[in-house]
Amino acid sequence: MADQPEKLIACHDCDLLQREVPLNKGCMARCSRCGAVLYRNATDSIDRTLAYALSAAVLFVVANSFPIFAIETQGDQSAINLYGAVLAMWDQEMKPISVVVFLTAIVAPTIELLSMIYLLLPLKLGKIPAGYTLFMRTLQYVEPWGMVEVFMLGILVSLVKLTNNFRVVPGVALWSFGALTLLLAATAASFSARDVWARLGQGIDREVEP
């Protein structure tokens, strides 16, 4: 977009109108009035985000398929996985809790990862994904509700509480959730909606000039 004149950007937190300035790799631009982060020049944003999102998706499947941990009492073992916990809550007449956990720990991260892959994979291959607006919007609305990192802390707290009374055996999903937390953080850090819009909007931009 070298032929475009300086573009304008309005701060999402204070609405101050500012000119966009080109950034060095890895730098970020902050609003000159309120200090909000306006945009970043993330290194290879699309490539890296896609790589993180794909590996996160694989780990997410693993994390949901295997037991998180098991407890042993009198030789009996009972293990739990995430979906099993959701079902148990439903059966205990704690339906609202069951729904909230299901949405925040399973549905939201799934939608988030699938949307990212759906958007970034075609872009990486030089194509424009159909219906991208819907997915970009979904991504924005879903993002606050994916709470895998909070769930991970929940696992750790439960683990400590359980070790007071039981012998606890960690499961595969415990490690997967740990790694997933890191990968999702990396995905979020490398994703730049601005870069994606720039790629998607090439040719259809109708920017306002000063």
Next chain:
Amino acid sequence: MNRKGLSAARLGLYSCHVCNLVSRPRSMSKQSSCPRCGTELHFRRPSSIARCWAFLIAAYILYIPANVLVMMETGSLISYRKDTIMSGVIHLWNNDNKMIAAIVFIASITIPILKLISLTFLLLSVQRRSRWRPRQRTALYRVVEGVGRWSMLDIYVVTLLAALVQLGNMAVVKAGPAAIAFGAVVVLTMFASMEFDPRLIWDPIQDEESHD
């Protein structure tokens, strides 16, 4: 502070809340949509203050049962106890799980209170068109928005424990009614902070500057 700054809205420019594109309204009479992504455009979030209050008041009301009622029942052959959020934290502290007690205290008690008070303060200051420390108030909003999700911690802990410890007569862990109320508080305060439009903090300052 940037004294010469002008907001996009003051110049009659929309800023898309989905794709951030700045655009000029195409026709003044009709509802505008973003030329890049087609999202319906508004200068400010529509009825931001009213909606934020609605979620916030609902959260305040549910905050009472969330703290008074039983969050978790734990029983074994030798003991049986019903814990509220606070008594659960105290029990953890006394059982030498001080680290975990501190984490749960921050997530379940400090953060919800911080959110409720901060959002109330932000709403009141915006309604009174306060010009007091807009930068700090914006920063406060960012903290509230970023930290709120961590309150969900206790909900996850209760879910995992209750699901796991269902071994008949050996031990029982059950979620209490406070869990539902507390979950609702977390969700409602998240909605409240999403509805709040931080640009409203800056509008009185903007108006003052342009009258100079």
